[in-house]
Amino acid sequence: MLSSSGLTVFLLLAASSVHAFGLQANCSSLNLVELPQLPPNTTELQVQDNRLTSVSSGLFDRLVDLKKVSLSGNPFHCDCRIQYLRNWLLKNRAIVSQEPRCASPSSVAQKAITELSDDYFSSCVPTSCTGGIYNIVMGLMLCCLIFLLLWTLTLARKSTFILFINKKHSRFTVDSLHSLKPKHRRRLPTDLSEVSVDPDELTWTDDLERPLMSMDLLPQVLDVLHTKHNIKIKAF
Numbered sequence: 001m002l003s004s005s006g007l008t009v010f011l012l013l014a015a016s017s018v019h020a021f022g023l024q025a026n027c028s029s030l031n032l033v034e035l036p037q038l039p040p041n042t043t044e045l046q047v048q049d050n051r052l053t054s055v056s057s058g059l060f061d062r063l064v065d066l067k068k069v070s071l072s073g074n075p076f077h078c079d080c081r082i083q084y085l086r087n088w089l090l091k092n093r094a095i096v097s098q099e100p101r102c103a104s105p106s107s108v109a110q111k112a113i114t115e116l117s118d119d120y121f122s123s124c125v126p127t128s129c130t131g132g133i134y135n136i137v138m139g140l141m142l143c144c145l146i147f148l149l150l151w152t153l154t155l156a157r158k159s160t161f162i163l164f165i166n167k168k169h170s171r172f173t174v175d176s177l178h179s180l181k182p183k184h185r186r187r188l189p190t191d192l193s194e195v196s197v198d199p200d201e202l203t204w205t206d207d208l209e210r211p212l213m214s215m216d217l218l219p220q221v222l223d224v225l226h227t228k229h230n231i232k233i234k235a236f
Contacts, residue, residue, distance in 0.1 A: 022043030022065050024042075024043060024044040025038065025044065026046045028050070028070070033050075040065070044066070045066065047071060047074070049073035052075075052076065054082050055085040071096065071098075072098040072099070072100050077104045080123075080124035085100075099113070101113065
């Protein structure tokens with residue numbers, strides 16, 4: 001059994017022939033359990049009759065010059081790890097000399113890998129490292145955002161707001177709450193005795209202005225602001 005780095009050197013030395021435009025590697029019947037990173041200029045790869053159970057994700061993506069591949073005779077285990085090879089075979093059927101088959105599990109034994117449907121891999125989780133790291137980072141950011149929102153709400157509930165009012169603005173009298181309607185406005189008297197005989201010479205009386213609210217309610221308002229909303233009003 002050869003390691004990945006050792007096998008790469010072995011492939012270069014034991015290649016059946018090397019051409020100016022690519023490498024033909026014959027690695028059949030070598031009892032291999034995994035494939036190494038192959039040279040980018042590989043044009044032909046023969047790895048039949050080995051002990052391969054799967055192919056590492058992305059291994060064939062750099063080998064754009066492949067013209068012939070033989071993968072038959074390997075005991076491929078058709079679980080989620082075989083999904084990459086299945087997708088690659090579907091796109092490159094023309095260069096595969098003999099279609100590899102599943103050896104296990106028993107439900108798909110002796111079935112061609114390309115015959116596995118998309119539903120067969122529906123329970124598989126994407127193996128992209130980039131996608132996994134992105135999901136983790138986004139999850140952590142979302143947790144931090146939720147924590148900050150909860151912390152802000154808790155801080156707001158425990159905080160006391162104090163409103164300072166200058167003394168020159170602190171003279172709250174009933175007169176200051178009077179209606180701002182002009183003094184010259186009149187109202188029609190309700191007592192008919194106040195009306196003269198001539199309708200054109202009606203006598204009007206001053207409208208007594210009333211405060212918008214009673215100042216007796218002010219302490220209650222201040223108490224509600226303090227007890228319910230932690231707002232204090234102080235004069236300075």
